[in-house]
Amino acid sequence: xxxxxxxxxxxxxxxxxxxxxxxxxxxxxxxxxxxxxxxxxxxxxxxxxxxxxxxxxxxxxxxxxxxxxxxxxxxxxxxxxxxxxxxxxxxxxxxxxxxxxxxxxxxxxxxxxxxxxxxxxxxxxxxxxxxxxxxxxxxxxxxxxxxxxxxxxxxxxxxxxxxxxxxxxxxxxxxxxxxxxxxxxxxxxxxxxxxxxxxxxxxxxx
Amino acid sequence: xxxxxxxxxxxxxxxxxxxxxxxxxxxxxxxxxxxxxxxxxxxxxxxxxxxxxxxxxxxxxxxxxxxxxxxxxxxxxxxxxxxxxxxxxxxxxxxxxxxxxxxxxxxxxxxxxxxxxxxxxxxxxxxxxxxxxxxxxxxxxxxxxxxxxxxxxxxxxxxxxxxxxxxxxxxxxxxxxxxxxxxxxxxxxxxxxxxxxxxxxxxxxxxxxxxxxxxxxxxxxxxxxxxxxxxxxxxxxxxxxxxxxxxxxxxxxxxxxxxxxxxxxxxxxxxxxxxxxxxxxxxxxxxxxxxxxxxxxxxxxxxxxxxxxxxxxxxxxxxxxxxxxxxxxxxxxxxxxxxxxxxxxxxxxxxxxxxxxxxxxxxxxxxxxxxxxxxxxxxxxxxxxxxxxxxxxxxxxxxxxxxxxxxxxxxxxxxxxxxxxxxxxxxxxxxxxxxxxxxxxxxxxxxxxxxxxxxxxxxxxxxxxxxxxxxxxxxxxxxxxxxxxxxxxxxxxxxxxxxxxxxxxxxxxxxxxxxxxxxxxxxxxxxxxxxxxxxxxxxxxxxxxxxxxxxxxxxxxxxxxxxxxxxxxxxxxxxxxxxxxxxxxxxxxxxxxxxxxxxxxxxxxxxxxxxxxxxxxxxxxxxxxxxxxxxxxxxxxxxxxxxxxxxxxxxxxxxxxxxxxxxxxxxxxxxxxxxxxxxxxx
Numbered sequence: 001x002x003x004x005x006x007x008x009x010x011x012x013x014x015x016x017x018x019x020x021x022x023x024x025x026x027x028x029x030x031x032x033x034x035x036x037x038x039x040x041x042x043x044x045x046x047x048x049x050x051x052x053x054x055x056x057x058x059x060x061x062x063x064x065x066x067x068x069x070x071x072x073x074x075x076x077x078x079x080x081x082x083x084x085x086x087x088x089x090x091x092x093x094x095x096x097x098x099x100x101x102x103x104x105x106x107x108x109x110x111x112x113x114x115x116x117x118x119x120x121x122x123x124x125x126x127x128x129x130x131x132x133x134x135x136x137x138x139x140x141x142x143x144x145x146x147x148x149x150x151x152x153x154x155x156x157x158x159x160x161x162x163x164x165x166x167x168x169x170x171x172x173x174x175x176x177x178x179x180x181x182x183x184x185x186x187x188x189x190x191x192x193x194x195x196x197x198x199x200x201x202x203x204x205x206x
Numbered sequence: 207x208x209x210x211x212x213x214x215x216x217x218x219x220x221x222x223x224x225x226x227x228x229x230x231x232x233x234x235x236x237x238x239x240x241x242x243x244x245x246x247x248x249x250x251x252x253x254x255x256x257x258x259x260x261x262x263x264x265x266x267x268x269x270x271x272x273x274x275x276x277x278x279x280x281x282x283x284x285x286x287x288x289x290x291x292x293x294x295x296x297x298x299x300x301x302x303x304x305x306x307x308x309x310x311x312x313x314x315x316x317x318x319x320x321x322x323x324x325x326x327x328x329x330x331x332x333x334x335x336x337x338x339x340x341x342x343x344x345x346x347x348x349x350x351x352x353x354x355x356x357x358x359x360x361x362x363x364x365x366x367x368x369x370x371x372x373x374x375x376x377x378x379x380x381x382x383x384x385x386x387x388x389x390x391x392x393x394x395x396x397x398x399x400x401x402x403x404x405x406x407x408x409x410x411x412x413x414x415x416x417x418x419x420x421x422x423x424x425x426x427x428x429x430x431x432x433x434x435x436x437x438x439x440x441x442x443x444x445x446x447x448x449x450x451x452x453x454x455x456x457x458x459x460x461x462x463x464x465x466x467x468x469x470x471x472x473x474x475x476x477x478x479x480x481x482x483x484x485x486x487x488x489x490x491x492x493x494x495x496x497x498x499x500x501x502x503x504x505x506x507x508x509x510x511x512x513x514x515x516x517x518x519x520x521x522x523x524x525x526x527x528x529x530x531x532x533x534x535x536x537x538x539x540x541x542x543x544x545x546x547x548x549x550x551x552x553x554x555x556x557x558x559x560x561x562x563x564x565x566x567x568x569x570x571x572x573x574x575x576x577x578x579x580x581x582x583x584x585x586x587x588x589x590x591x592x593x594x595x596x597x598x599x600x601x602x603x604x605x606x607x608x609x610x611x612x613x614x615x616x617x618x619x620x621x622x623x624x625x626x627x628x629x630x631x632x633x634x635x636x637x638x639x640x641x642x643x644x645x646x647x648x649x650x651x652x653x654x655x656x657x658x659x660x661x662x663x664x665x666x667x668x669x670x671x672x673x674x675x676x677x678x679x680x681x682x683x684x685x686x687x688x689x690x691x692x693x694x695x696x697x698x699x700x701x702x703x704x705x706x707x708x709x710x711x712x713x714x715x716x717x718x719x720x721x722x723x724x725x726x727x728x729x730x731x732x733x734x735x736x737x738x739x740x741x742x743x744x745x746x747x748x749x750x751x752x753x754x755x756x757x758x759x760x761x762x763x764x765x766x767x768x769x770x771x772x773x774x775x776x777x778x779x780x781x782x783x784x785x786x787x788x789x790x791x792x793x794x795x796x797x798x799x800x801x802x803x804x805x806x807x808x809x810x811x812x813x814x815x816x817x818x819x820x821x822x823x824x825x826x827x828x829x830x831x832x833x834x835x836x837x838x839x840x841x842x843x844x845x846x847x848x849x850x851x852x853x854x855x856x857x858x859x860x861x862x863x864x865x866x867x868x869x870x871x872x873x874x875x876x877x878x879x880x881x882x883x884x885x886x887x888x
Contacts, residue, residue, distance in 0.1 A: 105762065106762075106773075107764070107773045107774060107775060108772065108773070142823035144821075151822070151823055153764075153823050154766045154773040154822060154823065154824060155762065155763075155764025155773045155775070155824075156773075157773075171772065171773060173766075173770075173771035173772065174771050193771070
C-alpha cells in the first residue's frame with residue numbers, strides 16, 4: 001500500500017472509525033475499508049487498448065491480497081476478474097473455485113440479500129464485470145474523455161459469490177493513489193480503495 | 207409624408223437620458239410603433255448612449271451587461287446568450303428586422319456584429335414565434351440603425367486602443383438632403399488575442415482582425431413611396447491552431463458574410479400602408495490546419511444562404527392597430543460532413559391585432575402560420591394584456607407559444623471522429639447508414655433502428671409572463687416580471703448503436719422536456735442631472751421536467767459523499783437543474799455626471815455558480831458535482847465631451863482582473879481602453 005495522499009487516507013480513517021454517525025444511509029458494523037490495493041503493474045497496448053500485466057488477487061476471508069489459488073477477486077488496471085468461469089487473457093491466475101458476481105444498483109446498505117439468479121461468471125469473451133472503460137455504462141466505472149480519469153460509478157455494488165460459496169458485497173470508492181490524478185502525466189491509476197462486507201456463514205443475507 | 211416613417215424616434219431627441227426609458231418607442235415587439243411603458247410584453251431598450259458606454263463596439267460586449275441576459279460559454283467554447291434561462295439557439299437576432307445567420311452549434315457569435323450606426327437595441331423576452339417564427343422561443347434581439355439624420359454632411363471618426371494590442375477604428379459618413387438619406391460606415395477591428403493557460407502550446411484566443419462595411423439608403427421616391435436599402439459586408443481572418451500528437455498544427459480560419467435587404471413602403475392613406483421586403487444573406491466560414499511541415503492536415507467549410515421576401519400591411523382605425531404579413535424563406539447549406547446540401551423552404555403568414563378595450567385594457571393578439579416543406583405546419587400564438595391600474599402602476603400579462611425546427615445538423619450530419627472513435631448521424635440519414643452497416647454486420651443495435659424512420663419534430667414551447675411596472679415618480683422606476691417557459695420535444699443526441707472496437711454511434715431524438723422559471727427585477731433611480739443608479743436581478747430555476755419528477759421516486763440517482771467517497775442516494779433537493787444556468791445574476795450600474803460634458807460610469811455584474819457538465823457520472827447536475835464558482839466583474843469608464851464635436855473615453859474593464867482559465871475562456875482579465883471620437887459637419 002502506498003500512502004501518497006495523507007489527506008485522502010485521513011478522511012477514510014475518520015470514516016471507518018465513525019461510520020455509524022453518517023446520516024446518509026446507515027452502514028452495518030462489519031463494513032471494512034481496504035485502501036489502495038495496488039493493481040497498477042500493467043502496460044497498455046497502444047493498438048487495441050488492452051492491458052498486459054499482473055493480476056493482484058484478493059481474498060475476502062483473509063481480508064487481504066493473496067498469492068495462492070484460493071482467491072476470490074483479482075484486479076489488473078481497470079479489469080476485474082473472479083475465481084470462477086473461464087479465462088479471457090493470458091495474464092489471468094488459475095481458477096480453482098466457482099466464484100460468481102453481479103452488479104446491483106443501490107448504496108451498500110441497500111443490498112441486504114443476494115439475488116443468486118443474477119450471478120454471472122467470467123468467460124472466454126471477457127470478465128463478468130464488463131471492462132470497456134465505462135463506454136457502455138454497464139461496468140463499474142465511467143471514463144472522462146477530457147481528463148481521462150476513470151471513476152467508479154456511484155450506486156454500483158458488486159455482489160460476489162466467493163470461490164468457496166460464501167458471499168460478499170463490495171463498493172469501489174476510488175481508483176487512484178493521489179487526490180488529483182493527472183492521467184496525461186502518467187498517473188494511470190490501478191489503486192483500488194473499496195468497502196466490503198463478507199458473509200462468512202454462507203447465508204445470502206447481510 | 208416622409209416624417210410619418212421617421213416618427214418612431216423623433217420625440218426622443220432632446221429628452222434627458224432617463225426619461226427616454228419612459229418615452230422609448232419600440233417596434234419589433236409589436237411590429238408597430240408603441241411606447242415601451244405601455245407595451246404588455248417584457249421588452250428592454252438599450253439606448254445609443256448605453257451602447258457607447260465602456261467603449262463597447264461589438265454587440266456581445268453590450269448585451270452581456272443587461273439584466274436577464276447571461277453570456278455563456280459552452281464546453282465546446284461557443285459563446286452565446288441565455289434569456290429567461292433558455293439556450294442561445296432560441297434567440298433570434300435581427301438587424302433592422304432582418305435575421306442574421308451563421309450559427310455554430312446553435313449560438314450566434316455576437317462579437318461579429320459591430321455596433322457602428324446602431325441607434326438602439328431592442329430586446330424582447332419570451333416566446334415571439336407569433337411574429338418571428340422558428341427559433342424565437344427565448345426572445346428576439348433587434349438592432350435598429352439610425353432612422354433620422356440631420357440635414358447636410360457629417361463624418362464621424364473614432365479610434366480605440368485597448369489591451370491585447372486591440373485597435374478599433376470606425377468611420378461613418380452620413381448625408382441627408384431633402385428626400386435622400388445615406389449612411390455609410392466602415393469598422394475595422396484588430397486584436398492579438400490572449401492566452402490564459404501558459405502550459406500548453408495553444409492560445410486561448412488567437413490573433414484576429416475583421417472589418418465591416420455597411421450602407422443604408424433611404425429615399426422618398428414620392429410623398430407616398432419610401433425606399434430603404436441596407437447592405438452589409440463582414441470579413442474576419444483569424445489564426446487557427448490545434449495540438450495533435452504533441453505537434454502544433456497551424457492554419458487560418460476565415461469568415462465572410464454579406465447581406466442585402468431592400469424594402470418599399472407605400473403610404474396609401476393615414477391609416478393604411480403597405481411594405482414589401484426582399485432580403486438575402488450569406489455566411490461562409492472556411493478553416494484549415496497544416497502540419498509543421500506545411501502539409502494539409504484538416505480543412506472545413508460552412509456555407510449558409512438565406513433568402514426572404516415578405517409583404518406587410520398596416521391598418522390603423524380608432525385605436526385599433528393591425529399588421530398582416532406573409533412571405534417566404536429559402537435556406538440552403540453546404541457543409542463538410544453533411545450527406546447532401548440541404549435546402550429548406552418556408553411559407554408564412556401572420557397577423558397581429560393591437561386594441562384597447564374598455565378604455566384602459568390593452569390587448570395584443572397575434573398568430574402566425576409556418577408551412578415548411580418537411581414538417582407539419584406550425585401555428586404560433588400570442589396574447590398579451592396590459593392593464594393600467596393607475597397612471598403609475600401597470601400590470602401586464604402575456605402568454606405565447608414558440609417553436610424551433612430541427613436544424614440542418616440534427617437532420618443531415620454524418621460525422622466520424624476517428625481519434626476518439628464515435629460517429630454522429632443526423633436523423634434523416636441515420637436509418638439508411640445504420641441499415642447498411644447492419645447488413646455488413648459491423649454494428650450492434652442499441653435503440654431499435656425503426657425508431658429512426660420518422661422525422662424529428664420541432665421543439666415547441668409555451669411562455670408565460672406576468673409583469674408589474676411601477677413608476678412612482680419621473681425619477682424612480684420598478685419593473686418586475688415573473689416568467690415561465692416550458693420547452694417540449696427538446697432535441698438531443700443519444701446512443702443508437704455500437705460499432706466494432708466499442709465505437710459509439712449517435713443520432714438525434716426528441717427526448718427532453720425542460721422548464722425554466724424565475725423573476726426578473728429592474729429598478730432605476732435618477733437624482734436630477736447628478737447621478738443615476740440602476741439595479742437588475744434575475745432569479746432562475748431551470749430543470750429537466752422528467753428528472754425532477756422521477757428523482758427519488760421512479761429513478762434513483764447516486765452521487766458520492768465528498769468526504770468518504772461512499773455512494774449516496776440523491777433527493778429532489780440535491781438536483782441543481784440544467785447545466786450552465788446560474789440561480790442568481792445581478793448588476794448594479796452607477797452613472798455619475800460631473801457636469802453636462804463629463805461622466806463616470808461603473809457597473810458590477812454578478813453571476814452565481816453553475817456547472818458545464820456532469821462530473822460524477824449520473825448524467826444530471828447535482829449539488830455534489832463540480833461547479834464553476836460564482837464571480838463578479840466590474841467595469842469603470844470615464845467619458846468627456848471636449849467640444850461639441852470631439853469626445854473621448856478611457857476606462858478599465860474587469861478592473862479586478864478576474865479570470866478562470868479552466869472554465870471561462872472568454873474573460874481575458876483586466877482590459878484598458880482609450881477611445882477618441884471626432885465628428886466633422888458641413
